[in-house]
Ligand code: SF4
């Protein structure tokens with residue numbers, strides 16, 4: 001089945017101040033140094049993200065949440081891609097779009113407090 005571009009997702013990625021993978025050269029260094037050996041992280045995942053391939057990104061939900069945010073990949077990235085921030089951006093997106101949680105941690109805390117009164 002052909003991959004489908006989700007325009008809304010692509011627009012959100014393109015206008016985000018957090019997400020930056022435009023300079024990625026697909027060199028593979030990040031994948032090589034990742035202690036979890038997450039094969040698709042981050043280069044393939046970010047490629048799918050910048051292309052707006054939302055379904056492919058959501059399929060990798062487990063890997064996105066497994067990432068340790070250790071920044072080993074980021075420190076070795078010659079293109080200065082903000083890998084950990086990009087992963088955080090995708091987690092927030094999934095929290096909001098898939099789990100229906102608000103991305104704002106302060107607001108989420110309020111919602112939690114209200115629900116547990
Ligand atoms: S190390 Fe940086 S430039 Fe190379 S594939 Fe990873 S994110 Fe892209």
Ligand code: SF4
Nearest residue numbers: 034067068070071073
């Ligand atoms: S930040 Fe995530 S993707 Fe990067 S090396 Fe650490 S675990 Fe791997």
